[in-house]
Amino acid sequence: MTTSEHSTDLDTRYGSDTRTVTLRVNGRGVTREVATRTTLADFLRDDLDLVSVHLGCEHGVCGCCTVLLDGGSVRSCLMLAVQAGGQEVETVESLSPDQDRLHPIQQAFAEEQGLQCGFCTPAMALRAREILADGKEWTDEEVRQEISGILCRCTGYQNIINAVQNAGRKLRGGPGAARDETKGS
Amino acid sequence: MKPPKFMYCDPDTVEDAVALKARYGHDSVVLAGGQSLMPLLNMRLANPDVVIDINRVTDLQRITRDGEVLQIGAGVRQSVLETEPLVADLVPLLGQVAPYIGHVENRHRGTVGGSLAHADSAAELPCAAVTLDATMVVQGPAGTRTIAAGDFFQGLMTSALDPDELVIAVRLPVTTRTAGTAFVEVARREGDFALAAAAAVVELAADGRFASLSVGVAGIAATPVRATAVEQALTGQPATAATIAAAAKEIAGQVTSADDMHATSAYRKHLAVTVVKRALGAAVATAQERSDGS
Numbered sequence: 019m020t021t022s023e024h025s026t027d028l029d030t031r032y033g034s035d036t037r038t039v040t041l042r043v044n045g046r047g048v049t050r051e052v053a054t055r056t057t058l059a060d061f062l063r064d065d066l067d068l069v070s071v072h073l074g075c076e077h078g079v080c081g082c083c084t085v086l087l088d089g090g091s092v093r094s095c096l097m098l099a100v101q102a103g104g105q106e107v108e109t110v111e112s113l114s115p116d117q118d119r120l121h122p123i124q125q126a127f128a129e130e131q132g133l134q135c136g137f138c139t140p141a142m143a144l145r146a147r148e149i150l151a152d153g154k155e156w157t158d159e160e161v162r163q164e165i166s167g168i169l170c171r172c173t174g175y176q177n178i179i180n181a182v183q184n185a186g187r188k189l190r191g192g193p194g195a196a197r198d199e200t201k202g203s
Numbered sequence: 204m205k206p207p208k209f210m211y212c213d214p215d216t217v218e219d220a221v222a223l224k225a226r227y228g229h230d231s232v233v234l235a236g237g238q239s240l241m242p243l244l245n246m247r248l249a250n251p252d253v254v255i256d257i258n259r260v261t262d263l264q265r266i267t268r269d270g271e272v273l274q275i276g277a278g279v280r281q282s283v284l285e286t287e288p289l290v291a292d293l294v295p296l297l298g299q300v301a302p303y304i305g306h307v308e309n310r311h312r313g314t315v316g317g318s319l320a321h322a323d324s325a326a327e328l329p330c331a332a333v334t335l336d337a338t339m340v341v342q343g344p345a346g347t348r349t350i351a352a353g354d355f356f357q358g359l360m361t362s363a364l365d366p367d368e369l370v371i372a373v374r375l376p377v378t379t380r381t382a383g384t385a386f387v388e389v390a391r392r393e394g395d396f397a398l399a400a401a402a403a404v405v406e407l408a409a410d411g412r413f414a415s416l417s418v419g420v421a422g423i424a425a426t427p428v429r430a431t432a433v434e435q436a437l438t439g440q441p442a443t444a445a446t447i448a449a450a451a452k453e454i455a456g457q458v459t460s461a462d463d464m465h466a467t468s469a470y471r472k473h474l475a476v477t478v479v480k481r482a483l484g485a486a487v488a489t490a491q492e493r494s495d496g497s
Binding site for chain 1: 204208210211234392394
């Protein structure tokens with residue numbers, strides 16, 4: 019086989035403008051045809067109507083499009099949707115399947131006024147879920163550092179830090195404790 | 204703010220990735236973690252014909268020990284450097300450097316090989332590679348070759364990598380048990396690129412003098428640099444705050460960055476001296492702890 023024949027073979031084997039992608043989103047299996055240049059953020063918003071994925075800057079600075087990919091936070095504007103194939107994506111909708119019953123993290127953000135305009139809130143809530151997942155207690159300074167990848171232009175961050183700490187207390191147990199009912203199964 | 208049209212290829216072997224790179228050369232880009240490339244695509248500052256996504260190449264995702272060398276595959280995520288016991292045990296500097304790479308959301312996707320190939324002089328991993336005398340393993344159509352870190356970084360965002368080559372791994376000498384290591388960075392905000400940063404690896408003799416030392420500095424020139432004048436001034440000298448402070452001033456002569464929106468050249472010179480001094484002080488302290496504990 020000549021080099022050019024082999025290369026043409028590579029193009030047909032891999033090269034494409036659209037792909038079928040199969041992944042899990044908020045616990046449900048999803049299969050869709052997507053343009054290969056579609057970002058994961060646009061796929062979640064436009065194809066799956068998960069508009070909690072907020073697009074602030076679309077180049078990885080603001081962090082408002084943060085989602086959990088196999089449990090770890092990533093910027094969904096800096097990934098292609100095809101790259102999420104075979105993986106589990108969680109958006110903030112995964113926290114509370116029932117609109118009338120808030121997840122402890124959401125409850126804590128409400129109690130502490132951890133949001134004003136709400137643009138960064140889905141990302142902050144998911145990041146809170148990630149850092150609180152193993153029950154560790156964090157100092158305020160550590161929380162400040164852990165959420166530093168997400169910009170908030172309203173709160174000055176202190177109330178978000180208070181909300182994360184409040185959520186941590188609720189999830190770990192103790193007075194006013196609540197269980198993370200959506201975690202695991 | 205959407206990526207332009209391109210042909211998307213996601214080979215699952217290094218050979219196929221290299222064959223695609225050989226065919227498309229400058230018309231193609233390699234998509235590793237995407238934390239630098241995806242912004243360029245979204246803003247259409249990059250408009251490649253072909254995107255070669257190497258995330259499915261599992262051969263690139265291994266960390267292995269080969270005698271006195273730790274080999275880290277190019278596709279290993281930066282966040283793994285913070286959690287992998289083999290890395291903490293064998294090349295502890297990498298675990299100290301990793302938390303400064305962007306934010307955790309970036310490190311969950313960003314790769315070791317991607318950061319090295321991107322060759323940003325203010326980035327942490329290129330600085331660590333130069334400090335640790337790392338060797339890049341690159342593969343092209345003719346096979347693999349190795350490039351010493353000191354030769355790999357050639358200029359602003361420019362490496363010795365040919366257009367038909369791929370970084371497949373970085374090889375790092377295992378750090379001596381008694382060595383002390385440290386990394387110090389000054390940035391405007393958490394997660395920003397360094398205004399100046401320094402990595403240090405030191406070994407102390409029984410009498411408390413520097414037996415050997417290695418200092419790398421990021422953010423002050425077109426490439427990460429070794430602070431050779433500082434290293435020479437301190438070798439064989441007592442590892443005291445006074446000798447370190449005096450020798451650290453030598454780094455100012457290696458600052459070539461002009462004034463920019465982030466810092467003036469004069470301020471960078473000041474910072475370079477400061478981070479070198481602090482990194483050496485911290486590395487000496489850990490070396491003393493390690494020798495006391497053994």
